[in-house]
Amino acid sequence: MVRESFAIGNVRVRAGSERDVELPITRLVTGGDASLPVRVVHGREEGPTVWVSGAIHGDEVIGVEVIRELILTLSAKEFRGTLVAVPVVNVLGFMTGDRYLPDRRDLNRMFPGSPRGSLASRIAHLFMKEVVSKCEVGIDVHTAADKRANLPQIRADLDDPRTRELAKAFAAPVNLHARLRDGSLRQAATDVGAKVLLYEAGEALRFDDESIKTGVVGIRRVLEHLGMIDKHPTDQPPASLESRSSGWVRARGTGILLLETQLGAMVTAGDRLGGLSDTFGRRVRLVRADRTGIVIGLTRAPIVNAGDALVHIASVEE
Structure with a gap:
């Protein structure tokens, strides 16, 4: 048929x-x-x-x-x-x-x-x-x-x-x-x-x-x-x-972002993810993971203001 x-x-x-x-x-x-x-x-x-x-x-x-x-x-x-x-x-x-x-x-x-x-x-x-x-x-x-x-x-x-x-x-x-x-x-x-x-x-x-x-x-x-x-x-x-929750690590200051992590990286709460510097290269603030999990998203913008989303981390189920 x-x-x-x-x-x-x-x-x-x-x-x-x-x-x-x-x-x-x-x-x-x-x-x-x-x-x-x-x-x-x-x-x-x-x-x-x-x-x-x-x-x-x-x-x-x-x-x-x-x-x-x-x-x-x-x-x-x-x-x-x-x-x-x-x-x-x-x-x-x-x-x-x-x-x-x-x-x-x-x-x-x-x-x-x-x-x-x-x-x-x-x-x-x-x-x-x-x-x-x-x-x-x-x-x-x-x-x-x-x-x-x-x-x-x-x-x-x-x-x-x-x-x-x-x-x-x-x-x-x-x-x-x-x-x-x-x-x-x-x-x-x-x-x-x-x-x-x-x-x-x-x-x-x-x-x-x-x-x-x-x-x-x-x-x-x-x-x-x-x-x-x-x-x-x-x-x-x-x-x-598998992840049931995720969240963005946000900038706690304003500056030029230099990331030290990448998509797919496994991170632990407190790990250093990068830092913010002023235009002369003086370090303003470090960026650290706020949870343990996998990096599923990143900003590509080097200039950030306080509160901007920087790194998206998904908590991983066992």
Whole structure:
């Protein structure tokens, strides 16, 4: 029996085929149209429906490359189930390298959106209607905020057994239990029954090989776990560290920051992480770890003011 075609927007994708779809967002002031680009890989055989998305924040470009490399490894003729790949959700912010939309709204605080709301709200509604509502599992790719860097990590509701299982399958260096944020894609998708992993890695407006490779391999492991593709015979997923809490070490003074730690470093409470100096090199204050754990985030800004976030440390479960 031939599998039913997959409906999205005003098109249908035949089983055993791939298709690029443009979902209309809005008419631009120039008279052109802005659309949400989607690649559908509709497998020949039955299986789950999964979405992967990137660039909900327009300056978080790593997800675009992760999804590009991922879909190059997939064949609809050998695929079981359906993958809905949306490399750029915040199309207008992405074009200008801006985290936010032109109206300065954060798209990841506007879900589930409304068909008659603001531009951000309309994009959120379109994404929920055409993508999330059709999927059982989602993987949303993010990077650190501007002038910060993140160790590859999964953020998810680790108290949900199914979500925890998917996080373990991804096998990122760290799985961090993260509460749901009001208005986020993860919360809205969870509310309609989807299981969501948020992959955080790297820096805004930058590619880096480790973050991209970890993302591609991790998503493929999830697809393998769901039975959508065959398992790689030689892949031995590493064990992930698990964290239930994390926090930023903040500057206790103003100065020029010289860090002496790096992403992935294991630290103990009281360890020296770096120091603050004045413009003549005189040491103003040391920076020390306030907890024991693993470094999952860093600032890349050398000039800091008192109270600025410097080093993100996740406490690690035994």
